[in-house]
Amino acid sequence: MANRGHATLRARIAAYSRWAMTADATSATAPARSAFNARFDREVDPDGVLPAAERARRAECARRAYFTRLAYLSSKSRQRKRKRAQSQSRRDDSQQAA
Secondary structure (H helix, E strand, O other): HHHHHHHHHHHHHHHHHHOOOOOOHHHHHHHHHHHHHHHHHHHHOOOOOOOOHEEEEEEEEHHHHHHHHHHHHHHHHHHHHHHHHHHHHHHHHHHOOO
């Protein structure tokens, strides 16, 4: 676990250092955002046959579905963690009572 924690801290240091030296974060991340959004264009129109407006509409729906799915999975994960913690707490309480 310590290695993982150290790796996280090293990555955080690198990220903070990079952004401290970047004047315009929006333009620095534009290529990544563009590539990420292009993924949804390819997903909804792999052959490139749709009109641009329709492709954009569908890509926006796909993007919203993607982020909604992430939120759903995150919610389920937090719920599982909460239930595990409650279960562990009950076990600990019952062991202390005995």
